[in-house]
Amino acid sequence: MRAYTLGEIAKFIEAEIIGDADVKINSIATATVAQNGQLTYIVAPKYKKNLIHSRASAVILNRNLLNSCPTNALIVDDVYLAFAKLSHYFKPPTPQLTGIHPNAKINHAKLGQGCLIGKNVVLGKHCVIGANCVIEDGVKIGNNAYLYANVTILQNCVIGNNVVISPGAVIGAQGFGNAKDRHSRWHTIAHLGNVVIGDDVSIGANTTIDRGTLEDTQIHNGVRLDxxxxxAHNVVIGQDCAIAANTGIAGSTTLGKRCMIGGMVGIVGHLNICNDSVVNAKSTVDKDIKTPGIYTGIMPLMQHKQWQNIGIWLVKLDKIVKHLNIKLKNLKGY
Amino acid sequence: MRAYTLGEIAKFIEAEIIGDADVKINSIATATVAQNGQLTYIVAPKYKKNLIHSRASAVILNRNLLNSCPTNALIVDDVYLAFAKLSHYFKPPTPQLTGIHPNAKINHAKLGQGCLIGKNVVLGKHCVIGANCVIEDGVKIGNNAYLYANVTILQNCVIGNNVVISPGAVIGAQGFGNAKDRHSRWHTIAHLGNVVIGDDVSIGANTTIDRGTLEDTQIHNGVRLDxxxxxAHNVVIGQDCAIAANTGIAGSTTLGKRCMIGGMVGIVGHLNICNDSVVNAKSTVDKDIKTPGIYTGIMPLMQHKQWQNIGIWLVKLDKIVKHLNIKLKNLKGY
Amino acid sequence: MRAYTLGEIAKFIEAEIIGDADVKINSIATATVAQNGQLTYIVAPKYKKNLIHSRASAVILNRNLLNSCPTNALIVDDVYLAFAKLSHYFKPPTPQLTGIHPNAKINHAKLGQGCLIGKNVVLGKHCVIGANCVIEDGVKIGNNAYLYANVTILQNCVIGNNVVISPGAVIGAQGFGNAKDRHSRWHTIAHLGNVVIGDDVSIGANTTIDRGTLEDTQIHNGVRLDxxxxxAHNVVIGQDCAIAANTGIAGSTTLGKRCMIGGMVGIVGHLNICNDSVVNAKSTVDKDIKTPGIYTGIMPLMQHKQWQNIGIWLVKLDKIVKHLNIKLKNLKGY
Known part of the structure; x- marks a missing residue:
């Protein structure tokens, strides 16, 4: 891993240092997790508590939080943008794959022709790796893995025992995290976390699982993905969940155990979905689910003409209710 | 193909045999299709009629259906789970691809570099197979196929004449069928059916077509997939259907001829969609379509604020109607 | 490029020539763009103005538009179908990739093992091309490109500087354009346009960008695709747009600058979405957006039972309103 002094980092992100420019920083971590030798960042005053208790060796923050900073500070105007820029300095170097790296422990796996295995890869017993698969440096895979053809697993991902991955799946691609500057330009965040997949998981064809930003995207034991x-990055999918085809789960959402998510469901980011939630196909989950049960949110299918007829009124439902002088309290009894 | 005695199978799935343990079973089939030498399973009493008329050599069932069983019986508590476990014993062995198998009939096809062709593959005349394509054992492809780069076609799939397949498509991956045990653990079903694609079909980039469970997923002549x-497994798409991008069709649904399905439509499983159905983009099809026509089921787009205003009332529409003392019969006249 | 005489083209599409059969046609273009040496087509009387002002050397049209044709005419019954058939004659020949073409200018790029680079490919400085990538003939890529593994870029696509493409992405596949004949058979249109991607763009894993029909699909500078x-073909995505995962944009739609499109949004074809439009996840955009702002169109998530209760009434909203004798004008005041 690369390490930099705080002085170097201040230059990278054009920050003002308050503290010791010689402190060595070897990685970035979230405020609640960061330890000695790590740097963190605080994007808003509402995270002040995390700042106060942080054990990081340095913090990127706005000047107005400086008083609450218990350690070395890097002061910038746009913290998230500074983090985005800095993240690239901690990205591991590009792996250069050439056949089976001599260093890789492949444990007599059956390797399909054209597959590439990087440095420090470790495969468990009885693995089958399909043709033209690409497994980058540092990936660890347990026993009895079965990877079909054309699977891509990026650097350092960790995969348990008895995992089946269908063709075209991509594990560990960069997450979709970008910081906007004042010119409305996007700055990509380098995703430094991993994907960690448990035992007895199966992953469908052309499915994509992005790596975490700083922490790991997690797929727990027994999960089935179609x-x-x-x-997305930093999602946690609990044990024994089953998720049908075309579904998308946005960043940092956590699913509990045994959830069953229908096809083409969209789950927005930063939500908590409790154990034993069942979501019917095509629904949108835009808020936490706190009670186990069956949930639905789709428009019923109609003859197109009928849909046009109701659409006129649907978008005026609030006005209709006002016209009828109905109040929310009127509906309590029903 | 592998074959087992009923006695061996009983051990695999911990079943009680009522009948002849020496009967040879060479494959699994659905109850209405199974013939001598095949085993079937009945998951619920509602399929009793299929059981009574089955020509299978043996049936996995619950004890309460034993009286209706016309042949050898394997009694278990959880039939679907037993089937899931047994399916793996009939899965063909893992193909090991190495370049172009000497046994494959490639018929002077133009083969892109890095493409792999398995044992017993047959290609028709004038085929073009793109770079890094993987075509597993036993695949049959007709004349004039054009496969772009990075296409994966799994074991034994059958593809007609004049078929075009865009990059990254995956044909014949495992279906998403899993049986849950009493500990809420999923047991993957090995999908033993094929994908059978007719003539003059085109298949879009990164599209996935799963193989059937026991019977075949079918794409009929002239179909266009974006x-x-x-x-999904066991879907049948009728002649000359066109299906736009990001659409998903769940297991065992049948589309008639000439259907036009817009982009990002979700069609749930086990439905019948009649000939000449047109479904507008983003709609959800959650029931059979029995009459040709144009169908829609989407929420109209609104300013977000307006959507919030109507959302409050939308989820209370039943209460509003009760408050207004409207009955379904009141609406008959309109 | 191939060229044909008008006489040859008339035979290909079984058209009647009115004019000079010896005129050389070297490509097809849209009516407003076509120049000398190019052929165009007019599918309906509403495009008469384009016909009258066209500088094309020949036009495919219906007989009833002949009087308005300023140049050589090819008369057919079904113009779109004739175009579909003709398009294939102008498709460039199939590239045959073998390792790194000696003709390609790879500019010391780091090339992953198994990657294939076609004829006349040009790579800028400091490019990294991942393992098993396929880059077909004539592709141009700027400086500092980073292509992860298993990316496919088809013929003649043009990509700017500092572009990052994640694994499994497919750039330049055939668009989904098909003409139906009177037997309800689909005839594929060969897509002769390119994909043109600007600078500082990033493209997510397994994302697909289709080439244009005659003109180019365009991704402008600074765009982020998840x-x-x-x-789809002929889409234009304006500068600095960010588009989250699973979203689909149908053919010929144009997005302005700085749009933010949530995950699994569907945008139908031939729309204009203005600068600074924000569309929330899972919404359907089925009409132009003319005013910057935040837009939403999803069904709220409910307990399934509640959804069933409201669904009964939702599809009868027009009848409820009639029963209540509410007119649109009644709602003006609210």
Missing amino acids: NLVHV | NLVHV | NLVHV
Whole structure:
């Protein structure tokens, strides 16, 4: 891993240092997790508590939080943008794959032709790796893995025992995190976390699981993912969940255990979905689910003409209710 | 193909045999299709009629259906779970691809570099197979196929004449079928059916078509599938259908001829969609379509604030109607 | 490029020539763009103005528009079908990739093992091309490109500087354009346009961007596309847009600058979305957006039972309103 002094980092992100420019920083971590030798960042005053208790060696923050900073500070105007820029300095170098790296422990796996295995890869017993798979440096895979053809697993991902991955799946691609500057330009965040997949998991064809920003995207034991599912950065999918095709789960959402998510469901980011939630196909989950049960949110299918007829009124439902002088309290009894 | 005695199978799934333990079973089939030498399973009393008329050599069932069983019986508590476990014993062995198998009939096809062709593959005349394509054992492809780069076609799939497949498509991956045990653990079903694609079909980039459970997923002549479409196990898509991008069709649904399905439509499983159905983009099809026509089921787009205003009332529509003392019969005249 | 005489083209599409059969046609273009040496087509009387002002050397049209044709005419019954058939004659020949073409200018790029680079490809400085990538003939890529593994870029696509493409993405596949004949058979249109991607763009895993029909699909500078996004033929995505995972944009839609499109949004074809439009996840955009702002169109999530209760009434909203004798004008005041 690369390490930098706080002085170097201040230059990278054009920050003012308050503290010791010689402190060595070897990685970035979230405020609640960061330890000695790590740097963190605080994007808003509402995270002040995390700042006060942080054990990080340095913090990127706005000047107005400086009084609450218990350690070395890097002062910038746009903290998230500074973090985005800095993240690239901690990204591991590009792996250069050439056949099976001599260093890789492949444990007599059956390797399909054209597959590439990087440095420090470790495969468990009885693995089958399909043709033209690409497994980058540092990936760890347990026993009895079965990877079909054309699977891509990026650097350092960790996969348990008895995992099946269908063709075209991509594990550990960069997450979709970008910081906007004042010119409305996007700055990509380098995603430094991993994907960690438990035992007895199966992953469908052309499904994508992005790596975490700083922490890991997690797929727990026994999970079933169908084809063309998208799992964003920092998502946690609890044990024994089953998620049908074309579903997307946005960043930092956590699913409890045994959830059953239908096809083409969209789950927005930063939500908590409790254990044993069942969401019917095509629904949108835009708020936490706190009670186990069956949930639905789709428009019923109609003859197109009928849909046009109701659409006129649907978008005026609030006005209709006002016209009828109905109040929310009127509906309590029903 | 592998074959087992009923006695061996009883051990695999911990079943009680009522009948002849020496009977040879060479494959599994659905109850209405199974013939001598095949085993079937009955998951619920509602399929009793299929059981009574089955020509299978043996049936996995619950004890309470034993009286209706016309042949050898394997009694278990959880039939679907037993089937899931047993399916793996009939899965063909893992193909090991190495370049172009000497046994494959490639018929002077133009083969892109890095493409792999398995044992017993047959290609028709004038085929073009793109770079890094993987075509597993036993695949049959007709004349004039054009496969772009990075296409994966799994074991034994059958593809007609004049078929075009765009990059990254995956044909014949495992279906998403899993049986849950009493500990809420999922047991994957090995999908033993094929994908059978007719003539003059085109398949978009990164589209996935899963193989059938026991019977075949079918794409009939003249079908057009756009990019990132998901076609689940046992789906049948009728002649000359066109299906736009990001659409998903769940397991065992049948589309008639000449259907036009817009982009990002979700069609749930086990439905029948009649000939000449047109479904507008983003709609959810959650029931059979029995009359040709144009169908829609989407929420109209609004300013977000307006959507919030109507949302409050939308989820209370039943209460509003009760408050207004409207009955379904009141609406008959309109 | 191939060229044909008008006489040859008339035979290809079984058209009647009114004019000079010896005129050389070297490509097809849209009516407003076509110049000398190019052929165009007019599918309906509403495009008469384009016909009258066209500088094309020949036009495919119906007989009833012949009087308005300023140049050589090819008369057919079904113009769109004739165009579909003709398009294939202008498709460039199939590239045959073999390792790194000696002709390609790879500019010391780091090339992953198994990647294939076609004829006349040009890579800028400091490019990294991942393992098993396929880059077809004539592709141009700027400086500092980073292509992860298993990316496919088809013929002649043009990509700017500092572009990052995640694994499994497919750039330049055939668009989903098909003409129906009177037997309800689909005839594929060969897509002769390119994909043109600007500078500082990033493209997610397994995302697909189709090439234009005659003109180019365009992704402007600074755009961010997440995983499993579908961008259809002739779409234009304006500068600094960000589009989250699983979203699909249908053919010929134009997005202005700085739009933020949530995950699994569907945008139908031939729309104009203005600068600074924000569309929330899972919404359907089925009409132009003319005013910057935040837009939403999803059904709220409910307990399934509640959804069933409201669904009964939702599809009868027009009848309820009639029963209550509410007119649109009644709602003006609210």
